[in-house]
Amino acid sequence: MSATSAARATGIAAWWDAIRRDRKASIGAALLAVFVLVGIVGPWLVGAPDALVGVPLQPPSGAHWLGTNGQGQDVLAQLVVGTRVSLAIGFTVGLAVVLIGALVGVTAGYFGGRVDALLSVLFNVFLVLPGLPLAIVIAAYLPSGPLTLGFVLVVTGWAWNARVLRSQTLALRRRDFVAAAIVTGESSFTIITREILPNMMSLLVAQVIGSTVYAIGAQVGLEFLGLGDVSAFTWGTNLYWAQNDSALLTGAWWTFVPTGLCVALVGFGLTLLNSGFDEITNPRLQMERAWRAHLAARGQAATRSTPVVRDRG
Amino acid sequence: MRYILERLGFYAFAAWAALTLNFFLPRLMPGDPATALFARFRGRLAPEAMQALRETFGLTDAPLLVQYFTYLGHVLRGDFGISVAYFPSPVSQVIGTGLIWTIFLAGTALIVSFAIGTLLGIVAAWQRRGWLDTWLPSTLVFLGAFPYFWLAMLALYVLGFTLRWFPLGHAYGDDLTPGFNFEFIADVVRHAVLPIGTVVLATLGGWLLSMRNTMIAVLGSDYVNLARAKGLSPSRVMLRYAARNALLPSVTGFGMALGFVLGGSLLTEIVFSYPGQGYLLVQAVRNQDYPLMQGIFLVITLAVLGANWLVDLALLWLDPRTRESS
Numbered sequence: 186m187s188a189t190s191a192a193r194a195t196g197i198a199a200w201w202d203a204i205r206r207d208r209k210a211s212i213g214a215a216l217l218a219v220f221v222l223v224g225i226v227g228p229w230l231v232g233a234p235d236a237l238v239g240v241p242l243q244p245p246s247g248a249h250w251l252g253t254n255g256q257g258q259d260v261l262a263q264l265v266v267g268t269r270v271s272l273a274i275g276f277t278v279g280l281a282v283v284l285i286g287a288l289v290g291v292t293a294g295y296f297g298g299r300v301d302a303l304l305s306v307l308f309n310v311f312l313v314l315p316g317l318p319l320a321i322v323i324a325a326y327l328p329s330g331p332l333t334l335g336f337v338l339v340v341t342g343w344a345w346n347a348r349v350l351r352s353q354t355l356a357l358r359r360r361d362f363v364a365a366a367i368v369t370g371e372s373s374f375t376i377i378t379r380e381i382l383p384n385m386m387s388l389l390v391a392q393v394i395g396s397t398v399y400a401i402g403a404q405v406g407l408e409f410l411g412l413g414d415v416s417a418f419t420w421g422t423n424l425y426w427a428q429n430d431s432a433l434l435t436g437a438w439w440t441f442v443p444t445g446l447c448v449a450l451v452g453f454g455l456t457l458l459n460s461g462f463d464e465i466t467n468p469r470l471q472m473e474r475a476w477r478a479h480l481a482a483r484g485q486a487a488t489r490s491t492p493v494v495r496d497r498g
Numbered sequence: 499m500r501y502i503l504e505r506l507g508f509y510a511f512a513a514w515a516a517l518t519l520n521f522f523l524p525r526l527m528p529g530d531p532a533t534a535l536f537a538r539f540r541g542r543l544a545p546e547a548m549q550a551l552r553e554t555f556g557l558t559d560a561p562l563l564v565q566y567f568t569y570l571g572h573v574l575r576g577d578f579g580i581s582v583a584y585f586p587s588p589v590s591q592v593i594g595t596g597l598i599w600t601i602f603l604a605g606t607a608l609i610v611s612f613a614i615g616t617l618l619g620i621v622a623a624w625q626r627r628g629w630l631d632t633w634l635p636s637t638l639v640f641l642g643a644f645p646y647f648w649l650a651m652l653a654l655y656v657l658g659f660t661l662r663w664f665p666l667g668h669a670y671g672d673d674l675t676p677g678f679n680f681e682f683i684a685d686v687v688r689h690a691v692l693p694i695g696t697v698v699l700a701t702l703g704g705w706l707l708s709m710r711n712t713m714i715a716v717l718g719s720d721y722v723n724l725a726r727a728k729g730l731s732p733s734r735v736m737l738r739y740a741a742r743n744a745l746l747p748s749v750t751g752f753g754m755a756l757g758f759v760l761g762g763s764l765l766t767e768i769v770f771s772y773p774g775q776g777y778l779l780v781q782a783v784r785n786q787d788y789p790l791m792q793g794i795f796l797v798i799t800l801a802v803l804g805a806n807w808l809v810d811l812a813l814l815w816l817d818p819r820t821r822e823s824s
Contacts, residue, residue, distance in 0.1 A: 448644065
């Protein structure tokens with residue numbers, strides 16, 4: 186099988202089709218779509234997030250669906266406006282982290298030898314250094330804002346992807362079609378972009394999704410600690426102010442519960458999408474499902490065996 | 499033996515990288531970091547104290563290389579300079595007070611989470627597609643999607659504020675003096691239940707899934723089938739044959755989780771006003787107490803590196819293959 190036909194088979198249309206067929210993936214995609222939609226159009230539908238609209242710390246009511254915060258600002262408006270920034274940073278960082286990870290990991294895995302040894306030590310060092318403390322220390326020295334936040338998240342997050350992609354490249358490097366490409370005199374760049382990367386596409390997509398979950402979580406955590414721009418409106422700063430205005434000690438649950446739920450729902454949606462993709466792209470899981478359906482159709486219980494069947498339905 | 503030394507060399511290199519990063523970061527700061535840092539404390543510190551601070555922090559007019567070696571020398575002697583916020587306490591002393599609490603918090607949480615999660619993973623794989631295997635992993639993964647500290651806030655709100663079962667923060671009651679007596683220890687435990695519980699809850703799913711998935715793969719292997727065919731008791735097959743081998747990836751993950759759990763415990767400490775490293779670190783950032791901040795980062799890093807090395811040793815003991823190859 187040539188690598189380019191494999192790439193064509195996993196085009197956008199194929200992915201879309203696969204998402205629709207898998208229940209987990211469709212739920213995840215729907216959840217995500219809702220948040221992206223809110224992030225794009227939401228800010229125009231709610232009032233200004235910094236307007237003082239009422240008495241501080243009002244519980245949810247008809248006028249303010251999620252109540253007011255410690256300053257007397259509308260919690261819902263802040264949540265909606267925060268969605269845009271938080272998701273934007275999350276997706277950008279998720280993508281950037283995988284790009285850098287792929288650059289380093291594939292280079293190390295493909296060229297091997299000294300290049301590999303050097304790059305491996307590099308990402309192993311970054312893997313073993315504790316991420317959050319490192320992020321805090323770097324962020325403390327830079328001017329606060331989305332750029333700093335993104336930079337810090339990329340610095341502390343790329344190594345994991347590099348490591349996974351390196352071992353994947355090592356495995357592909359030994360395959361016959363790569364050997365064939367080398368023999369025909371293709372340049373390393375062509376082999377990497379035309380033969381190796383297309384064959385890792387499903388892994389790359391899974392990594393972008395996984396890294397986005399990481400980026401959103403870590404970003405909210407850093408902002409919660411006050412390392413973001415505390416005058417901006419993002420999910421993390423909402424939680425920062427909830428904590429600093431002693432929301433907990435005054436019983437104002439509405440200032441922090443909705444934000445946390447949103448973070449979790451986005452993360453859960455992405456995870457569902459990811460595990461859905463895994464079932465689509467992993468032949469073994471596919472076969473297990475076909476085998477179970479096959480047995481169920483004949484009224485038999487599933488066994489622990491690994492099936493070697495093909496569903497011709 | 500060679501393996502142990504090799505790993506030791508790697509950790510030494512990582513420690514050196516952290517030290518170097520720590521040295522260059524403040525010097526890469528936009529503007530002149532030394533002036534910015536010390537301008538803040540002009541008038542609050544005596545000129546001699548400032549000079550001492552400058553020297554211990556290595557921010558002198560000497561060439562960069564000389565500064566670098568001065569700094570390395572100081573750090574090797576355990577001298578991280580003087581805290582600005584807690585002046586004139588040395589950084590090492592300030593860190594010492596917080597370190598115990600963080601090790602207690604993160605260590606207990608990690609061990610409890612690892613033990614429970616791994617056990618549940620073994621059982622889930624053993625009774626595959628049973629109720630435990632169907633419901634527990636997805637519930638825990640859902641819980642894991644929430645930010646650590648948010649679960650902590652919710653737990654604090656429900657169990658601490660509304661139900662008043664647990665105290666709202668700190669490591670022990672204000673009315674107690676630390677000592678090795680029952681009353682004090684009971685109070686520490688009471689204060690630690692919520693912070694540790696929330697970290698355990700958030701990390702349990704990862705251990706469970708990793709153990710379950712490897713266990714399922716191992717259960718399908720020939721030697722497990724042989725053990726079954728020999729008529730060994732199910733518990734012996736489950737624990738001695740399958741689980742011991744399935745444990746390897748989890749143990750490798752243990753080392754990496756250390757940094758992660760330490761990070762998570764930093765956030766938890768903020769929510770519970772727990773007087774550990776995380777609380778100190780964030781206070782240091784807010785007070786622009788750079789020496790303290792860097793000292794804490796180094797101590798956390800060295801702790802994680804040391805623990806990782808211990809994990810490598812444990813792996814050597816668990817997996818005969820690593821022993822043979824070395």
